[in-house]
Amino acid sequence: MSPRLKAPRGTFDVLPEAAAGYARLEQAARGLFERAGYGLIETPVFEETELFERGVGDSTDIVRKEMFTFEDQGGRSLTLRPEGTAPICRAYVEHGMHKLAQPVKLWYLGPFFRHERPQAGRYREFHQVGAEAIGTDSPLADAETIMLLSGLLTELEVPGVTLRLGSLGSLGARREYLEELRAYLREHESELSRDVAERIDANPLRAFDADDEGTRAVMASAPQLLDRLEGEDAEHFAAVRELLDGAGIGYELDGSLVRGLDYYTRTIFEFHCDRLGAQSQVGGGGRYDGLVEELGGPPTAAVGWAAGIERILLAIDAPPPEPATDVFIALADGAEPARAMALLNELRSAGRSAELDLGGRGLKGQLKQADRLGARHTLIVEPGGTAQLRDMESGEQREIEPGRVLEEL
Ligand code: AMP
Numbered sequence: 001m002s003p004r005l006k007a008p009r010g011t012f013d014v015l016p017e018a019a020a021g022y023a024r025l026e027q028a029a030r031g032l033f034e035r036a037g038y039g040l041i042e043t044p045v046f047e048e049t050e051l052f053e054r055g056v057g058d059s060t061d062i063v064r065k066e067m068f069t070f071e072d073q074g075g076r077s078l079t080l081r082p083e084g085t086a087p088i089c090r091a092y093v094e095h096g097m098h099k100l101a102q103p104v105k106l107w108y109l110g111p112f113f114r115h116e117r118p119q120a121g122r123y124r125e126f127h128q129v130g131a132e133a134i135g136t137d138s139p140l141a142d143a144e145t146i147m148l149l150s151g152l153l154t155e156l157e158v159p160g161v162t163l164r165l166g167s168l169g170s171l172g173a174r175r176e177y178l179e180e181l182r183a184y185l186r187e188h189e190s191e192l193s194r195d196v197a198e199r200i201d202a203n204p205l206r207a208f209d210a211d212d213e214g215t216r217a218v219m220a221s222a223p224q225l226l227d228r229l230e231g232e233d234a235e236h237f238a239a240v241r242e243l244l245d246g247a248g249i250g251y252e253l254d255g256s257l258v259r260g261l262d263y264y265t266r267t268i269f270e271f272h273c274d275r276l277g278a279q280s281q282v283g284g285g286g287r288y289d290g291l292v293e294e295l296g297g298p299p300t301a302a303v304g305w306a307a308g309i310e311r312i313l314l315a316i317d318a319p320p321p322e323p324a325t326d327v328f329i330a331l332a333d334g335a336e337p338a339r340a341m342a343l344l345n346e347l348r349s350a351g352r353s354a355e356l357d358l359g360g361r362g363l364k365g366q367l368k369q370a371d372r373l374g375a376r377h378t379l380i381v382e383p384g385g386t387a388q389l390r391d392m393e394s395g396e397q398r399e400i401e402p403g404r405v406l407e408e409l
Pocket of ligand 1: 083114116121123124125126127128282284285306308309310311
């Protein structure tokens with residue numbers, strides 16, 4: 001025998017039982033976004049590598065260590081998308097969407113790729129659903145997008161959810177704070193992990209996200225940006241909080257919240273679920289007022305989020321699919337298969353779910369199969385054109401005219 005092949009590390013097959021959970025989530029998201037006036041956008045699964053280097057930032061973990069990057073046959077560097085916001089902003093600029101009525105409200109759902117160490121809730125290919133409101137700096141947009149993710153998690157009955165909220169201030173105002181943070185980190189350089197110490201200049205905020213104890217101890221007393229918000233940044237954040245309060249959306253202020261991507265400005269947030277262990281973040285996002293311009297577009301304020309579909313499904317322990325088969329058509333010995341096919345067609349055309357044994361089983365085996373599928377009825381087609389309709393729950397069986405199957409059901 002040839003050696004067996006396996007799905008690559010960190011990837012998985014979505015088998016039919018699990019696909020039902022994905023479908024349910026997609027349906028909930030679609031309904032929610034349609035009611036909120038968000039349009040669906042689909043961007044390519046791979047992009048020019050430069051988009052992520054510029055958009056996500058070269059000093060982030062994603063760009064430094066986690067991208068699946070390859071050269072195509074024309075020598076261009078391409079990358080499997082690790083996130084959705086930079087591609088959507090690229091599309092916004094490419095299609096001149098700044099000329100449309102603002103903001104442009106978009107949602108998406110699809111696979112993303114990061115070369116991370118696989119564990120429960122962390123994969124190398126995973127799926128995200130996300131939303132972006134591009135072309136507005138109004139705090140209303142921050143609150144509305146947060147409300148959408150909160151609504152999705154509520155509708156899907158994700159248990160134990162908390163919202164952490166912070167603000168990074170605008171890029172200009174942040175500069176001063178970053179200098180203060182760098183000075184603090186340099187003072188404690190010997191206690192920091194090498195990774196964090198190496199990035200004091202390039203990306204000091206990352207220190208808040210570090211896992212190692214030394215860095216965490218240092219960061220516990222580090223200066224926080226949230227305490228230093230001033231002027232319009234402070235007003236903007238206060239307005240977002242007031243709107244969330246008004247909408248009855250509870251949150252915890254978190255001054256140590258930073259996100260793994262460079263493009264965030266002002267509001268940032270994460271939803272966590274206490275059932276998920278180490279990978280507790282089900283979704284997160286924030287405002288990114290500089291990204292569109294960074295990608296060659298006009299200055300454009302925007303806000304959005306992404307949520308991990310596998311994490312949501314893990315959190316709700318996605319229930320098994322409902323039995324899908326209304327009618328299983330079984331063939332008694334000597335019955336006409338063509339007759340069964342015609343009935344199958346008639347039932348399906350009428351919107352019923354109907355299946356036929358394709359496995360060449362005897363009648364007993366077919367009834368067992370109908371049971372396994374959770375069929376509500378089995379229609380046993382007999383030789384000579386008669387048929388029996390069997391209620392699978394009660395076991396009652398009666399003869400019916402095959403031409404009247406729909407009425408009898
Ligand atoms: P991010 O783009 O890093 O803000 O991630 C948004 C959401 O995607 C997270 O809250 C997770 O739920 C999910 N996510 C991120 N990375 C992974 C991964 N490697 N595997 C599974 N889900 C992920």
